[in-house]
Amino acid sequence: MGYPIRTLLMALIIGLPATVYAGSEAVTVENAWARAAIGTSRPGAAYMDISNTGDEAVTLTGIETDIAMMPMIHRSATDAKGVSSMSMAGDIVIAPGETVMLEPGGYHAMLMKLRQPMEEGESFPLILLFSDGGIVVVEVPILGIAARGPEG
Amino acid sequence: MRRRSILRLGAAGLTALGVTLFVGWWQVDGPGAPERPRSALPLPLSEMAFDLTDHEGKPVGPETLIGRPSMVFFGFTYCPDVCPTTLSDISGWLEAMGADAGGLEVVFVTVDPERDTVEAMAEYVGYFHPAIRGWTGPEAQVRQAADGFRATFEKVATEGGGYTMDHTASVFLFDEAGRFVSTIDYHEARETAVPKIRRAIDRKTEATG
Ligand SMILES: [Cu+2]
Numbered sequence: 001m002g003y004p005i006r007t008l009l010m011a012l013i014i015g016l017p018a019t020v021y022a023g024s025e026a027v028t029v030e031n032a033w034a035r036a037a038i039g040t041s042r043p044g045a046a047y048m049d050i051s052n053t054g055d056e057a058v059t060l061t062g063i064e065t066d067i068a069m070m071p072m073i074h075r076s077a078t079d080a081k082g083v084s085s086m087s088m089a090g091d092i093v094i095a096p097g098e099t100v101m102l103e104p105g106g107y108h109a110m111l112m113k114l115r116q117p118m119e120e121g122e123s124f125p126l127i128l129l130f131s132d133g134g135i136v137v138v139e140v141p142i143l144g145i146a147a148r149g150p151e152g
Numbered sequence: 153m154r155r156r157s158i159l160r161l162g163a164a165g166l167t168a169l170g171v172t173l174f175v176g177w178w179q180v181d182g183p184g185a186p187e188r189p190r191s192a193l194p195l196p197l198s199e200m201a202f203d204l205t206d207h208e209g210k211p212v213g214p215e216t217l218i219g220r221p222s223m224v225f226f227g228f229t230y231c232p233d234v235c236p237t238t239l240s241d242i243s244g245w246l247e248a249m250g251a252d253a254g255g256l257e258v259v260f261v262t263v264d265p266e267r268d269t270v271e272a273m274a275e276y277v278g279y280f281h282p283a284i285r286g287w288t289g290p291e292a293q294v295r296q297a298a299d300g301f302r303a304t305f306e307k308v309a310t311e312g313g314g315y316t317m318d319h320t321a322s323v324f325l326f327d328e329a330g331r332f333v334s335t336i337d338y339h340e341a342r343e344t345a346v347p348k349i350r351r352a353i354d355r356k357t358e359a360t361g
């Protein structure tokens with residue numbers, strides 16, 4: 001795969017490592033956390049910041065995890081009348097250098113039909129699937145039901 | 153000379169009237185008007201009527217809240233994202249206010265009474281600030297309560313045969329006389345939410361309006 005001279009020069013100037021990752025290889029994930037759920041009949045939710053450090057757009061197409069039979073990315077939205085609703089997010093394109101935040105009230109990893117309870121203090125692996133066939137595995141710590149962010 | 157000053161006085165009076173009219177327009181129809189149309193504002197609690205049960209099994213209704221300032225919001229315990237966030241935000245506001253929030257009634261009304269039984273509500277609210285009460289009841293009574301607050305909710309089917317609820321996520325504030333004071337939007341910052349709560353607490357019965 002060829003890179004434009006300008007990009008290589010930029011990489012030299014700002015001191016990037018010689019190996020330049022592209023596509024889902026260039027994805028990094030930070031601040032992952034999930035909210036504990038009561039029992040297995042209520043859905044769980046997980047959040048994280050997904051960054052594309054490469055120079056090509058990447059497309060997040062879905063998620064997988066052993067703890068839920070129906071994991072998918074949802075988006076919550078609140079309209080002008082203050083009514084909140086949730087819908088499937090579809091593919092999420094992350095431009096080069098951009099970060100997509102999964103956070104309360106917006107995008108979230110919706111974990112439906114839990115196979116096991118999500119207990120505070122435990123963690124589970126969540127797999128992000130990308131359109132180039134790449135995957136990123138994220139270990140997600142489970143915080144309390146009343147947690148507001150990755151710090152609790 | 154005298155006549156002229158009368159004229160001038162008249163002109164000043166007219167200007168004052170003009171300012172009054174402008175202020176009136178500004179507050180009712182103009183940019184100073186509340187974002188929601190007037191008809192969408194919650195009724196005073198004294199004009200609402202509904203019978204629900206709190207998470208300890210006690211009968212409750214709008215009259216339960218009159219006499220103390222109150223904060224009411226709608227949600228459901230099978231809500232993975234928006235509702236726990238609202239309950240956490242409210243818990244944080246109450247913690248920040250400490251003893252100042254001591255006299256406040258805080259109520260979470262479920263819009264999903266089919267799954268949110270008294271027991272389910274008791275378990276759920278137990279994870280949040282101890283001041284938060286959970287109310288449930290027959291669907292028709294929940295509907296009547298929501299109508300009084302001008303809140304809406306709707307069952308929506310999800311992938312895989314389940315359902316979720318679309319619902320008003322705002323938090324409603326009332327003074328101790330049961331009059332509507334203001335709304336806190338979903339996920340509003342503590343810096344603006346806490347002063348709104350203080351305003352509801354501070355608005356005493358003798359105040360007009
Ligand atoms: Cu969801």
